[in-house]
Amino acid sequence: MEFNYSYSGDSTVQNGLSDTSMSFSPDASREPTFFRGELCKNLAFREAISALHDVVVSDLRWQPKERTEYLAWAERQEEIDWAEVASQREEVKLQIEATRQRLEELRKIRRARSSSFESAKLKYFDYIRRRDYDMWWVLDPVITVHPDEVFFECFSQDESSYGRLSAGFDVFQNIGEFSCGTTNIDYSAALYDEFQKIRSYKTTTFEIDPSGFDVATTGEANYKEVKIDLPDSWVRGFLQVSSAMALPAHSFDLHPMDVY
């Protein structure tokens, strides 16, 4: 199932010495949903949204072991073994031993020579990975503004867990005008780092930016278009959660030590 989003610019978190402003960019192609307020339970919010992030990036699926190197080694070793079996005569054995030592030396030299190249290559790949970090995950959470609360919903990478962070309006103060609804927000891994800088001594404004909708009416095309191909299982899971919420629920509280 393919979803097309268009965001009017990136979500940003500005950290100053005494203030933090979080501005989320909502999906401009949906009905306008926006919110503006000041956080008053900063630390709790920080920890909660970090926990939500952990849900999004968690992947408990089984990953097969990387065995190519072992297999290559095993193949080489098998050749050596067979050569040994075949070498009935001592002479041949000696020759093989000498050749093998020579080969080992050559390999060592090759390793030494190419080590700087290999490490630079690794570094480069790491750089590429970090630069395009957002490509790795469908991070964009769903955000809903209710008349009495704002909540974030997300699914884990392996589609096994659903996380929801509800922030009642008592978490905010100086709430500005808002428009209820559900939308996606632009979210990137760099934002997580910025969240870590939320402090109780900094005034923290939280907004789902309404300006994108104003621009949308003038029809300019300075939008960040994102196309996300959501797996069907993801969509199914989301629907299942929604329907499960309509059922009578068992709810319980957990002591911190229960998840210790």
Add this chain to the structure above:
Amino acid sequence: MKLLRQANLSFVKGNSDKVYEVDLCEVGAGQFVVNFRYGRRGSSLRDGTKTPAPVDRANADKIFDELVASKTKKGYSKSGSAASPSIPATTKAVSEPNASSMSDPVALAILNRIAKGPEPSNWKLSRAVWRAGELRLREAEVLIAQLIGTGDAMLDYCVAWALSRIGSADCIAPLDGITRNTSYPNHVRRMADEAKRQICSDNDRELILNSYIQQLPDWCQDLAKKGPAEAFSKVWFEKLSKKDRKAVQSIDTLYFIDNEHVRPALIETLRTAPLKPNFFRHLRRIFKSAELRGDAEVFGILSARFAKEKHNFVMPNYWGYRGKKKPTVGDSAEKAYSKQTRNYLRGRVWRSLERLGRDKDPAYCEMAIGLLLQFTDDDAQPITSHSTWDYSTYNVVQTYCDQYGRYWAFNNIVARHSSRYQRLSTKLRFDCDRTFNPNENTAGPTEREEAYPKLWDSAPTSLLRLMQESRCERVHQFAVLALLENKAFCSEIDLPILIGLLSSPYQATCSFAFDVVVSRYDAANPDRQLVCALANCALERARLQSHRWIEVQRTFFFDDPEFTAALISSPHSDTRLFARDSLRAVNVSSEKSDLIARLAIAHLLAMSGNESNEPAANEITATITQTFADSLRQIEFETISQLLSHPLEGVQLLGGEVILRHESFSRNPPAALLHQMLGSPHTTVRGLAIRIVSQLNDDELRQSIDLLFALTRHPEADVRNDIRPTVKRIANSDSNFAVTFADRLINALLTPGAPEGVPSHTSRVLIDDLRENLSHVDGATVWRLLQSRSQPAQDVGGVLLSTNVDSNSLSVEELVKLASHDVLSVRESSWAMCQQGIERLRKSMASTVRLLDAKWNDSREFGFKLFREQIDEADLTSAVLISICDSVREDVQRFGCDLITKRFEERDGQEYLLKLSEHPSPSLQLFATNFLDRYAVDNPERLQELEPYFMSVLTRVNKARVAKDRVLALLSREATKSPEAAHVASRIMSKLSATAAIGDKARTIEMMAKIREQYPDIPLPIEIQTVEVR
């Protein structure tokens, strides 16, 4: 049991053809039964009876009549109603053949055998009838016609077959009897039809064909009658490709009709129709009809297909199908064309040819040609070999089967008497003789080895036709050897035919034609056409001979433009080079050279785009450009365009050369032609286009800035690189041009969507070639370049940043942002600007701090250095330091902690403790514990403020042992000091005491015990029980 009455009923409608037989028999005195049998015609019938017990005659008659009446009502009709089969009264009084008129004992014997009629004999009557037909014994016609209707299907079939060859109009009536009577098997009726078609008069045939046309599906009836053939083919194949049932069923009807409108479609169908069920049986019938009619083309096509195409399956032997229906039988057959069928047909092809040959029938050559023409060089198979053990010599013997060895009839025709092959008639194969290895000896036969050479000798025109039409080397070798012996005929072959033979690709044929021609050449009156054919011949000695003849009378020969052009564009390299060399020594008038150039260009344009033509095209192009350069000055636009759209590189190059030499286009090349050249897949052609552009003078080039821009941004790398020096040259001489050009390139860089490699080339041109002309680019554009998503645009921005942007115009935030830029030069410029604007940085420390959080190591290093060396202590307030520590990067955190420890001031201690304690990272939390002992003691309110921090530290799993110990120690100390502190500690301990870590649990319990002891009122989840004293 005595049969008294019988009724034979039959029912034919559509595909249904069934019979119903009713018998009335007497089984005893006054006892009668009525039995019946029914089923498909030709299949085994099922039995039944209407009288479980015998009845009397009256009843039996009644039952019999009722049954017949009911069946007749259902649509059955009577086909015969006598106890004995209906045979027309055979007049035994056959006039004995007139022995005196027959000198041929074979014919006489056949006639005698037929006259004897269907009496038992080792020589079957049907075979004799067939043979009579083969030998066209007209004397036998009357005898044979009388044999119709004996009830023996095989005999009827043979009679119809024979009559079709020897019959006269008198036989039509009896044949009609067969076709009308549905009790005859279908194949017999079909053969009778065929016979009628053959022997009837032209008027009757018209009627018969019309009746067949009526049987065709509606959509093609009119076209089959009136044509044209193309329209019929179109409709026919449209339906056939959809496997239209009616179309497939009427394939053999088409062959019955076989008029000029349907024949082309029929031939194509025979060539392409699959040898699969539904199709195959029609093809088989057509094959037999063709054999009968002596239709060499159809016979050849089908015979060749049977020889070339593998069978579809192998039919298991008879026992596999005992009692079961064979899969090839019936209308809905699942399979067709078994291995057995194929081998039968392959054998049959040669058998029928052999009979013609043996009977010295001139049709042999006709039919053999029909077959031979169907084989081409493509049908040559790889040579195979197999080894056998020779017991007489105790050696392994290799036996080869050469390229055509598996084509049975083909080999029989061309190599029946060869000493080089062994003829294996059981395997339908020709193996090479042991002395002949086809891998080593590829020269072909040296003596005649075909079957029936006398017949071929009497048909030399047929051999000539083979040489003219065949595309198979083996056939040419056979035809040449056979024709060479016919000296008289050879000397009479017309010259145009010989010239045609010289253009054959086969050495044998060329050699034959050359030998005949040499003797006819008259030096006093040379024939240009002949010499030209020799010069373009596949035979090298013929070409050399022609060169010698031309050398002698060079001026005469090259005076003819067509001759010269044909020589220039000869398919053979030696002739092309000879022509080029010779033309140097000949003076050709300008009019003639114009004509020659045009003719040669026409030759080039007619060449196929095959890669093997590449060298020829290159040589012809070279000859034209070297020898007729002047003639190229006025070639038309259309011709050049055609040259440029030819697929061969050499031809396209000629197009380019023509433009270069053209009187008007060289100064003013048409954009369409240049566009064509630049779109060419060949590098050389694109290079030539650049050469055409580059040779224009600077003024012209300045005018065509659009062209230069398009070339600089061309998708092909070689074009871009080739035009680069030209652009640089003009830019250096004309700064206005350079500025305009640079602006356009920068704009293009900012527009996304260029092909791969173009933006990076553009950025190289801007940086390397046009650097001096970029001083006018304003800061805003540079900023846009830097913020672009394309790397080349960022590169250009990086180069311009230091020179075109005033550092004061950038805010500190922007400087900080540049320090995280991916392009090194940009970061370097941003560092330089930071150094210059250090004062501004100091004033807005909140932003400057973010320099330390830059993405790149080098920028961070620069930031650390800047903070250590150039920022005054006064600017590093506690807020700034804490902001540094707030970073999520460990190196930055460490740097911040270092700064705090170095610049620590007593008054800020509390602030550090409170603010750093909110940091989520364990290392900073540990750092904050350093301040606990100093700023958190004796202060219950502070403890309360720090409660979340304590919880955060203490609930870390398997981490921060030191921090935990410190916090626990502080709490245990403070808890006993005041009830408020004890409250805080008790809240923390209550939660923490649930931990699974034994050490921590013990300490919390210990602490709670202590609190309970001191402040018994504080609620705690413990109950102290006194130890029981025993």
